[in-house]
Amino acid sequence: MHTTITVIGLGNLGRALAHTLLRDGHPTTVWNRSPHKAEALVAQGATSTTTAAEAIAAGDLVLIALLDPTAARKVLTEAGDAVRGRTLVNLTSGGPDDARELATWAAEHDGEYLHGAVYAVPQTIGTAEASINYSGSEAAHHRWQSQLDLLGRSTFLGTDAGRASGYDVAILAGMYGTIGGFLHAAAMAQAAGISAADLTPKLLSWLTDMFPALSTFAREIDDKEYSTEESSLVMNQSGLATIIAASQAQGVPATTLLPLKDLIDREVTAGHGAASLARAVESLKAAG
Numbered sequence: 001m002h003t004t005i006t007v008i009g010l011g012n013l014g015r016a017l018a019h020t021l022l023r024d025g026h027p028t029t030v031w032n033r034s035p036h037k038a039e040a041l042v043a044q045g046a047t048s049t050t051t052a053a054e055a056i057a058a059g060d061l062v063l064i065a066l067l068d069p070t071a072a073r074k075v076l077t078e079a080g081d082a083v084r085g086r087t088l089v090n091l092t093s094g095g096p097d098d099a100r101e102l103a104t105w106a107a108e109h110d111g112e113y114l115h116g117a118v119y120a121v122p123q124t125i126g127t128a129e130a131s132i133n134y135s136g137s138e139a140a141h142h143r144w145q146s147q148l149d150l151l152g153r154s155t156f157l158g159t160d161a162g163r164a165s166g167y168d169v170a171i172l173a174g175m176y177g178t179i180g181g182f183l184h185a186a187a188m189a190q191a192a193g194i195s196a197a198d199l200t201p202k203l204l205s206w207l208t209d210m211f212p213a214l215s216t217f218a219r220e221i222d223d224k225e226y227s228t229e230e231s232s233l234v235m236n237q238s239g240l241a242t243i244i245a246a247s248q249a250q251g252v253p254a255t256t257l258l259p260l261k262d263l264i265d266r267e268v269t270a271g272h273g274a275a276s277l278a279r280a281v282e283s284l285k286a287a288g
């Protein structure tokens, strides 16, 4: 017996979720603000409803993939009592507090809440390449695990509904920082007459060699123990200043590098020049 599953939100992610469920033979109900996005799924066997409340009432398991937490909050609160007895699995990106707020709201309406952070593009949903981290109701994760596993590898991170988002926003901050570094490197390479395509394999090779240092930095940060004989803040301050000067001389503004230089400078000025580069995080925490 296949469970009836609802998908709320038929953007790129929601359509991929619904398609995967239909492919596995699940009776699937869908709703989208702009109804035309349901047409292709209806042609594949989905049922489309006029309101989100009708769609939520139709499914025991309700997957939500809306643009942002504001949209998710609006759609769910308007659906109101339809969530009673339903398991809401919210895959909408947001911060930990957004997830906690909706978990509390769902509990007040007798619904179960699980938050999911998706590590996939729509094309990989339903394959082993996709992974989704969940937090919130452990009972719901346990009950629906086989259905959730259809979407991608599923990992349960704990009963705090905000935990998956806590990981997610931190991971994505790291990703965007890396992309910022890559874009800067590409602009500098081109200014030196090197194509981005020629640069990238060498950059990837160096990053791959360097990434294990992040685990060392992580231990230093958690233990607040920054003594080092390898790579001091003063040395990195000097190295980064050289790179910034070279970038500016090439006509590439150091927009993505200056914030890191500022953190390093503050730690050196505070007398921590001999400490590990990881100590720069303390200026970031102090600024927060």
Ligand SMILES: NC(=O)c1ccc[n+]([C@@H]2O[C@H](COP(=O)([O-])OP(=O)(O)OC[C@H]3O[C@@H](n4cnc5c(N)ncnc54)[C@H](OP(=O)(O)O)[C@@H]3O)[C@@H](O)[C@H]2O)c1
Binding pocket: 009, 010, 011, 012, 013, 014, 032, 033, 034, 037, 065, 066, 067, 068, 070, 071, 074, 075, 091, 092, 093, 094, 118, 119, 120, 121, 122
């Ligand atoms: N796509 C990815 O690769 C990916 C990966 C990981 C996580 N995510 C997350 O998954 C969520 C959905 O992503 P997506 O790629 O599917 O986005 P998308 O293609 O832009 O779709 C956004 C969806 O939200 C709906 N929506 C926006 N504002 C709304 C409102 N006020 N009321 C009702 N519905 C509203 C849109 O409805 P209309 O069609 O009517 O505009 C559409 O269904 C996002 O939070 C995203 O960060 C996406």
